[in-house]
Amino acid sequence: MPTPTTPPVSALTTDLYELNMVQAYLDKGETGEAVFEFFVRRLPARRGFLLAAGLEDALDYIETLRFTSEEIDWLKSTGRFRDNFLAYLKDFRFTGDVHAIPEGSVCFPNEPLIRITAPLPQAQLVESRLINILHFQTLIASKAARMVLAAPGKILSDFGLRTAHGAEAGLYSARASYIAGFSGAANVVAGQRYGIPVMGTMAHSYIQVHDDELTAFETFARARPNDVIFLIDTYDTEAGARKVVELSARLKADGIVIRGVRIDSGDLIASARKVRGILNAGGLKDVIILVSGGINEDVLQGMMTERAPIDGFGIGVNLDASIDAPSLDCAYKLQEYKGTPKRKLSEGKQTWPGRKQVWRSYGADGRMSGDALSVEGDPQAGEPLIEQVMRGGERIKPAPTLAQIRERAARDLARLPEPLRQLQPGNDYPVKVADKLVALAKEADARTRR
Amino acid sequence: MPTPTTPPVSALTTDLYELNMVQAYLDKGETGEAVFEFFVRRLPARRGFLLAAGLEDALDYIETLRFTSEEIDWLKSTGRFRDNFLAYLKDFRFTGDVHAIPEGSVCFPNEPLIRITAPLPQAQLVESRLINILHFQTLIASKAARMVLAAPGKILSDFGLRTAHGAEAGLYSARASYIAGFSGAANVVAGQRYGIPVMGTMAHSYIQVHDDELTAFETFARARPNDVIFLIDTYDTEAGARKVVELSARLKADGIVIRGVRIDSGDLIASARKVRGILNAGGLKDVIILVSGGINEDVLQGMMTERAPIDGFGIGVNLDASIDAPSLDCAYKLQEYKGTPKRKLSEGKQTWPGRKQVWRSYGADGRMSGDALSVEGDPQAGEPLIEQVMRGGERIKPAPTLAQIRERAARDLARLPEPLRQLQPGNDYPVKVADKLVALAKEADARTRR
The missing domain is CATH 3.20.20.70 (Aldolase class I)
Incomplete structure (x- = not known):
């Protein structure tokens, strides 16, 4: 087990509903491959972009998540859980794949910062803490970037x-x-x-x-x-x-x-x-x-x-505390289960289904000119941002150093279009949804039996 | 050493300037008795009161603060510190006294939530984390209390x-x-x-x-x-x-x-x-x-x-995240050193010197009618709120249970004057500064050699 750079926190740093769902999934043998993505829904007022942060701490969390016997005994003592669930936690190891936009990248709403592909109970179990890490660090990096741009x-x-x-x-x-x-x-x-x-x-x-x-x-x-x-x-x-x-x-x-x-x-x-x-x-x-x-x-x-x-x-x-905007509206959503794309339809909270990729284009001046959000394997103009970082529960390559992450951020901030460098952004950055993704969303809607 | 209920965090969870100052104090043998108090300077917009919280976690922190050899070795490796300081950390134990307003109490600006009386380096060393615990829990308890009052x-x-x-x-x-x-x-x-x-x-x-x-x-x-x-x-x-x-x-x-x-x-x-x-x-x-x-x-x-x-x-x-007010304007200030009351004079940030007590009066209806802020040992009308909770680095009595703290909060919220129970408080709660405290502030000003 690698040494986490994240401070150790209890594996019980999670919402009860995650455990409820895992119990139900185990009871039914509902352990097919699930795909979840984490993304920000919209920008706070006066913000023009996000700076992705927290990934390496999130990967440390996923890679090292274990339940101690003390924690399992406590869960047992609540009388809420059955032996199959407690045994599952005892041996818990994350064995899935992770794709992500690298830390230090500029990114925008609806672009997945991380994608978890894993047996359903695993992908569900990591939700709360994963959001907790990625939301906060992205919130602060995005705030700090405004200060850096304001005072070069x-x-x-x-x-x-x-x-x-x-x-x-x-x-x-x-x-x-x-x-x-x-x-x-x-x-x-x-x-x-x-x-x-x-x-x-x-x-x-x-x-x-x-x-x-x-x-x-x-x-x-x-x-x-x-x-x-x-x-x-x-x-x-x-x-x-x-x-x-x-x-x-x-x-x-x-x-x-x-x-x-x-x-x-x-x-x-x-x-x-x-x-x-x-x-x-x-x-x-x-x-x-x-x-x-x-x-x-x-x-x-x-x-x-x-x-x-x-x-x-x-x-x-x-x-x-990112005083002017102490939180980001964000979500960790099921995008696919057992090979079928999924979409949430709740009023005002619709999401784009399936495994996605983000493509970024640049103008002749080297500045970012627009992104495209597509399903994976549907190439668009520009460079793909999302890359695989973990396979079978293990990092594919060594974690980048903090200096490298910082360099990426400096590079990306330098490539921001001029209006987005202002404290009061002049316009919205274009994030186009590719045709096949629009079609996939319609298919998912039609398929939903409710 | 008691088992802390606070999650373990590194003893290096502190600001560098605390360590800088402790090094300087040790070099000069400046280890006289210091008195610091933590208080909130003013209420956020639309807030009428505070609900004190975090004390028991803060006491756990003070009581169990130790530096590991790994932490000391790292400090040594920075080349910033001398052996006298590193030896001091190795044997660090808090040996001072603590007075506080009990958790779950309603309180107001300028009223000390906690008072630390200890050799100067000790009282300084605990500053950052102490504020970190008390500020946040008080922030959230105060926010939550508004929700509780809004939805009985x-x-x-x-x-x-x-x-x-x-x-x-x-x-x-x-x-x-x-x-x-x-x-x-x-x-x-x-x-x-x-x-x-x-x-x-x-x-x-x-x-x-x-x-x-x-x-x-x-x-x-x-x-x-x-x-x-x-x-x-x-x-x-x-x-x-x-x-x-x-x-x-x-x-x-x-x-x-x-x-x-x-x-x-x-x-x-x-x-x-x-x-x-x-x-x-x-x-x-x-x-x-x-x-x-x-x-x-x-x-x-x-x-x-x-x-x-x-x-x-x-x-x-x-x-x-206490979205409408994600922080409180607060301070941990030196109020006395080697028996002499101290006062900060920085523009707009003056503080009340000396060791203080808070006295609370109630009307015929049982509701709070006003507080008085006095120097310790100068009785005013009403009940004193601040009590000693630690002597010589150890708790005087067992920590109250969370249920007891919660009961105190319910009792205090029930005794709030009606205007303060509103989301848009109708008026300011009166906190009078007693004559002797006003006089002490003037004396401290006159004494300051600058």
């Missing part, structure tokens, strides 16, 4: 652990935003677990425990000589900047270089301008200015427009 | 795992919403870990894999005879309801009772009325109707006003 060339760091929705949200946010182009994160475990650059300064409390701010700065610089960033707004931001200038000569004499200052309150643009002036006048042109507090993509764009002298941004809950 | 007497179940922000968010949402008065959750691990009633039905895919809907219903009922709830909207909701009637006699003959039906799409109120009519006409007056999809407190209130014949609600992402 700036240092962006994920500071959001504290108000992320739990520990895993903090970790996954760091991963997803790094894929989208962030420089790093404050969350230490993101460094240990994923090799993401870890960034950090000091809190206001650090200044406050010292008798005065200057002493606080100096003590910190001597304790952390290779990573000196001072938080200068605890009392008076401009006075704080002047103390940094005062201190710099003394530290320089001891070989300690001040890397930057951070401002966390007030009018950030006005403060940054005053602080830049004070630092420059004091000969500290190389000392960078970081800001934090209330940063989102609109604030970033505003600061870029204003040419605020800010080098980097610590971004908290606007990133980690 | 209805079955409310947390269906939100899949689009919760990671596995822990799904688990904590189940816990926090159960505290607020939800009936249960779909997330199985919430049952195993916290003893929360687990609820579940079936997915549309279950219906689709069968040749027809009636066969799907019957198979399910025979596999799960004690928990029969049919999802009836896969193809045509009214037709689905008629099949339930058709099936009921056959199942009854075998001693299987249909408990309910679920509708997950379309106009839920209109569908529920039609379905209720069909079920009643078929003699199934006792079969309950559950609905899911897009439910929030406003929808609930609308359905109550319309007297929709709906018995229960599965609530997903509106709960688990």
